[in-house]
Amino acid sequence: MAAERSIAIIGSGFSGLCLGIQLKKAGIDSFTIFEKSDRIGGTWRDNTYPGAACDSPSFAYCFSFEQKTDWSRKWAPQAEILGYMEHCAEKYGLLPHVRFETEIAGARFDADAGVWRLRTTAGEEIDAQVLVSGTGQLNRPHVPELPGLASFQGECFHSARWNHGYDLEGKDVAVVGNAASAIQFVPEIAPLVRQLYVFQRSPNWMLPKLDRPYTDAERRRFARFPWLAKLYRWAIWLRFEIRFPVFRRNAFLSRRVGGLAERAMRAQVADPELQEKLLPDYPVGGKRILISDDYYPALQRDDVELVTEGIERFTERGVVTRDGRERDVDAVILATGFESTSFLAPMQIQGLDNTALETEWKDGARAYLGMCVAGFPNFFMMYGPNTNLGHNSIIFMIECQTRYVVDCIERLRERGLRWVDVKREVMEAYDARIQRELSETAWAATGKSWYKTEDGRITNNWSGTTVRYWWNTRRADLSVFDSVA
Numbered sequence: 001m002a003a004e005r006s007i008a009i010i011g012s013g014f015s016g017l018c019l020g021i022q023l024k025k026a027g028i029d030s031f032t033i034f035e036k037s038d039r040i041g042g043t044w045r046d047n048t049y050p051g052a053a054c055d056s057p058s059f060a061y062c063f064s065f066e067q068k069t070d071w072s073r074k075w076a077p078q079a080e081i082l083g084y085m086e087h088c089a090e091k092y093g094l095l096p097h098v099r100f101e102t103e104i105a106g107a108r109f110d111a112d113a114g115v116w117r118l119r120t121t122a123g124e125e126i127d128a129q130v131l132v133s134g135t136g137q138l139n140r141p142h143v144p145e146l147p148g149l150a151s152f153q154g155e156c157f158h159s160a161r162w163n164h165g166y167d168l169e170g171k172d173v174a175v176v177g178n179a180a181s182a183i184q185f186v187p188e189i190a191p192l193v194r195q196l197y198v199f200q201r202s203p204n205w206m207l208p209k210l211d212r213p214y215t216d217a218e219r220r221r222f223a224r225f226p227w228l229a230k231l232y233r234w235a236i237w238l239r240f241e242i243r244f245p246v247f248r249r250n251a252f253l254s255r256r257v258g259g260l261a262e263r264a265m266r267a268q269v270a271d272p273e274l275q276e277k278l279l280p281d282y283p284v285g286g287k288r289i290l291i292s293d294d295y296y297p298a299l300q301r302d303d304v305e306l307v308t309e310g311i312e313r314f315t316e317r318g319v320v321t322r323d324g325r326e327r328d329v330d331a332v333i334l335a336t337g338f339e340s341t342s343f344l345a346p347m348q349i350q351g352l353d354n355t356a357l358e359t360e361w362k363d364g365a366r367a368y369l370g371m372c373v374a375g376f377p378n379f380f381m382m383y384g385p386n387t388n389l390g391h392n393s394i395i396f397m398i399e400c401q402t403r404y405v406v407d408c409i410e411r412l413r414e415r416g417l418r419w420v421d422v423k424r425e426v427m428e429a430y431d432a433r434i435q436r437e438l439s440e441t442a443w444a445a446t447g448k449s450w451y452k453t454e455d456g457r458i459t460n461n462w463s464g465t466t467v468r469y470w471w472n473t474r475r476a477d478l479s480v481f482d483s484v485a
Contacts, residue, residue, distance in 0.1 A: 013042020
């Protein structure tokens with residue numbers, strides 16, 4: 001058997017933690033998790049805005065092998081999720097494997113040596129036989145090119161980098177964006193500010209969240225009967241899984257879900273004019289389906305205005321919309337999402353023949369099973385291209401990917417291989433099939449979204465059910481790889 005290989009994992013979010021835990025369970029200890037911050041947690045460390053919470057049910061948003069049974073609510077808040085991640089890191093002995101405050105600037109594959117040469121932003125060089133990116137899709141805040149924004153003299157920050165040192169009380173505030181983050185923090189800050197303007201580019205399909213705390217009796221019951229917690233988790237998974245045909249534009253389910261969302265909106269919003277502003281004109285599921293119990297009520301406050309006229313420019317004092325009206329504000333909060341389609345940027349990854357990953361992806365990111373890119377040996381991605389879900393918990397996908405990556409690493413060791421590289425024809429055939437399937441979905445029938453590149457290629461979402469992805473990743477088939485001993 002070949003000597004144990006060193007493994008570099010970039011990022012300590014759910015992906016990095018899951019892979020680290022399963023490597024240790026497989027008896028593989030020679031891995032390092034590189035974390036640019038001073039704390040684990042990834043997106044759940046960074047997103048601390050008021051009201052931050054998960055939009056997958058709590059019991060489905062934890063590892064299946066470490067089921068948390070004492071969640072406080074049906075939909076877990078950010079601090080509780082981060083606490084769970086820290087618990088997992090400590091329980092499974094991952095912290096000694098983490099190098100904090102170490103940011104990877106780039107990596108180059110040395111074919112002669114069969115290793116990845118990593119370079120940190122501090123200039124340190126590190127070698128690893130296997131490189132795994134666990135940075136995910138939602139880690140770099142997106143700041144759109146808004147005319148005049150740099151000239152604005154008030155406070156300005158992105159929701160993913162919330163400025164807790166700035167007191168919003170009594171201020172006039174503009175929120176640019178109205179999607180997943182905004183619908184959580186708008187109800188939280190609305191009672192504090194003097195006037196709140198929510199600038200909406202397009203409305204969202206939104207379903208009731210029906211959130212509530214778990215009772216003490218429920219938590220005791222789940223703790224006493226672990227099988228009950230597992231059964232409850234699988235019931236959640238099944239309930240969400242059967243909704244997938246909505247994204248394939250199943251007429252019956254689309255009408256049902258769309259009708260439910262519209263009825264819920266109209267039941268909460270009395271003003272007919274506001275109702276029309278909140279009704280989407282694209283297929284249900286075409287953009288992320290949101291969930292909230294308190295966003296619509298917040299919009300109806302006397303001190304909250306939903307602005308649907310497009311932003312023309314910013315001034316030193318506020319925002320001018322295309323109808324010529326200027327609204328003076330003290331602060332601007334950008335709820336404008338993430339650089340979701342650029343994946344590993346700004347890291348510079350170079351594979352065989354010094355080919356840059358950004359060159360390989362010049363027409364949009366793609367990868368076999370969302371994990372492997374031809375010409376980049378011994379390189380794997382977690383939560384990579386075309387692995388995002390619109391209907392279920394991403395933790396399921398992360399566990400599938402972890403199993404596949406660990407299987408690949410074990411086979412490398414068992415067979416004494418230096419490296420494996422997915423065959424280009426395999427990757428291209430896979431990508432063609434995925435894109436063909438995606439062309440028939442609600443995502444393809446919708447305009448701009450964070451699932452797509454500017455030219456309309458869907459780079460983020462998985463085209464099938466989670467069952468199918470599990471089947472495709474249940475074991476690593478080395479016949480799809482070129483290998484070098």
